[in-house]
Amino acid sequence: DVKVTQSSRYLVKRTGEKVFLECVQDMDHENMFWYRQDPGLGLRLIYFSYDVKMKEKGDIPEGYSVSREKKERFSLILESASTNQTSMYLCASIGGVNTEAFFGQGTRLTVV
């Protein structure tokens, strides 16, 4: 059974903290993505990666960075968390030329 695992389901962090969200997939997929999901806005792409060490900005990269040191792991970093980054964060992966994205269960981050 294919799996995308996010390290935490719920996180509460303070404003200004550095926050790490981890995502691991076991399908040997090349493509990995980080989205944030907010009511009425759907899923918005933050960053994506097509290969190890490679990253590209999505539609809303400001305030975020990413790291992909190994093929199976894609980390999202909030350099200095702010209250407007309170959201649901979803990681996804897609293999090769396939078109089906597999999503993790999401991390609901609250910044206080």
Place this chain on the structure above:
Amino acid sequence: GQSLEQPSEVTAVEGAIVQINCTYQTSGFYGLSWYQQHDGGAPTFLSYNALDGLEETGRFSSFLSRSDSYGYLLLQELQMKDSASYFCAVRVNYGQNFVFGPGTRLSVLP
């Protein structure tokens, strides 16, 4: 820019048929996907249309008209378990990037 439009909410009764529309304006277009997301769950893949026409998978069908920048998801024989949010997503480049719509919340009533 990129924009996708879907109705925010749809309500129907068990056994009925419902159609969820999606219109899009994107910088590129390679195909249209649909995803289902139950409350508290992860989005799961339903369908992908790269070519015009109707694709059927069990009770669900998906339609695409590239000339009209329009697609829809058709759910037949609705069941209570179909209550969920449904997202359309446009593949905007060959590199697997997808732009998602705002989602449609479907409520199925007994």
